[in-house]
Amino acid sequence: MKQPDQMGSYVAEDVTFLLRDLSNAALEITNDKREQLIQAGTHYSEMLPVEYQPTTAYMKLFYNTLESHAERVAVAIGVVARQIADRHDVERLVLVSLARAGTPVGILLKRYLYIYHHINIPHYSISIIRGKGIDETAIRYIFAQHPQASIQFIDGWTGKGAITQELLASCNKWNARYEDKLDAALAVLADPGHCATIFGTRTDFLIPSACLNATVSGLVSRTVLNTNLLAADDFHGAKYYVELQDVDVSNFYLNRITAYFEKVQQAVQQHTLEQGTITWQGMQDIQKIQQTFEIHNSHFIKPGIGETTRVLLRRVPWKILINPQYINELQPILLLAKERDIEVEEYVDMAYACCGLIKEL
Numbered sequence: 001m002k003q004p005d006q007m008g009s010y011v012a013e014d015v016t017f018l019l020r021d022l023s024n025a026a027l028e029i030t031n032d033k034r035e036q037l038i039q040a041g042t043h044y045s046e047m048l049p050v051e052y053q054p055t056t057a058y059m060k061l062f063y064n065t066l067e068s069h070a071e072r073v074a075v076a077i078g079v080v081a082r083q084i085a086d087r088h089d090v091e092r093l094v095l096v097s098l099a100r101a102g103t104p105v106g107i108l109l110k111r112y113l114y115i116y117h118h119i120n121i122p123h124y125s126i127s128i129i130r131g132k133g134i135d136e137t138a139i140r141y142i143f144a145q146h147p148q149a150s151i152q153f154i155d156g157w158t159g160k161g162a163i164t165q166e167l168l169a170s171c172n173k174w175n176a177r178y179e180d181k182l183d184a185a186l187a188v189l190a191d192p193g194h195c196a197t198i199f200g201t202r203t204d205f206l207i208p209s210a211c212l213n214a215t216v217s218g219l220v221s222r223t224v225l226n227t228n229l230l231a232a233d234d235f236h237g238a239k240y241y242v243e244l245q246d247v248d249v250s251n252f253y254l255n256r257i258t259a260y261f262e263k264v265q266q267a268v269q270q271h272t273l274e275q276g277t278i279t280w281q282g283m284q285d286i287q288k289i290q291q292t293f294e295i296h297n298s299h300f301i302k303p304g305i306g307e308t309t310r311v312l313l314r315r316v317p318w319k320i321l322i323n324p325q326y327i328n329e330l331q332p333i334l335l336l337a338k339e340r341d342i343e344v345e346e347y348v349d350m351a352y353a354c355c356g357l358i359k360e361l
Contacts (some may be wrong), residue, residue: 076200193282311356
């Protein structure tokens with residue numbers, strides 16, 4: 001049984017990354033060059049963007065956003081935790097975050113379930129890559145450690161549903177071949193795309209961990225699947241940016257949200273749990289945007305606050321669409337757009353707070 005590398009700045013009790021450490025590999029490429037390679041057919045998972053180094057103004061905005069949104073995130077964590085506890089045999093439950101946006105969410109769920117449901121749930125973070133699928137070596141490792149595991153997959157938010165579809169296809173492929181079964185039901189804090197089964201809200205709201213990259217994700221890069229560096233049966237890879245430890249806010253972020261758990265208990269208990277009917281409403285919005293702006297490939301459209309932030313941090317944006325009714329959620333987006341001199345346009349015909357449009361080269 002292959003063993004993962006120890007990596008990340010989280011404490012061991014919070015999460016185990018099931019990844020291969022590629023810290024010694026030169027994988028970072030500038031956004032412009034990376035965009036050219038992606039649009040020419042190179043898969044995004046074979047390389048990494050250069051880690052964005054936030055300005056002082058942006059970090060100040062991150063801290064302010066964390067203070068103003070921590071309570072709301074804590075409520076969403078509690079609401080999702082309730083649904084997970086109701087859905088599973090907790091004796092067999094294993095939390096599996098999709099690295100990397102899902103990792104801080106998974107840790108917070110693990111903490112909440114321990115404090116308020118008195119269960120200490122194993123938590124792993126594994127890779128899933130659009131067009132490549134889930135890391136099956138990691139899944140085999142989990143079942144070897146926890147026979148008959150009832151796995152709950154976790155992510156931060158939904159965009160248009162590409163990862164939801166990837167997870168569904170991966171689980172179907174796995175279930176057709178193996179006796180241990182996977183449930184593709186995804187749990188997220190925000191589901192504006194209407195494509196997750198378990199969610200805290202379907203409103204597109206600013207989850208502060210979306211504002212940063214590795215420095216709020218345990219100093220771990222996004223995941224890599226590069227056959228020049230990894231054997232076919234190995235874990236997917238990632239880099240561990242130890243050199244950024246002086247600016248790491250990963251554990252600070254977690255502790256700030258956790259501190260609100262007690263305060264939000266009443267709100268969590270009074271919250272009416274919605275039925276997670278998947279309508280793919282977000283895809284309908286994407287199709288309208290695609291027609292309106294004459295974009296030939298829907299991959300160039302990244303909806304929602306989390307995905308728009310990613311476009312600004314590691315792609316080459318053409319313009320940013322903002323829904324003015326969500327203006328209180330959009331300060332980090334507007335600051336990043338200003339820093340990068342990207343056009344911002346108001347657009348109200350979508351369920352999302354904003355949408356990032358990638359420049360076609």
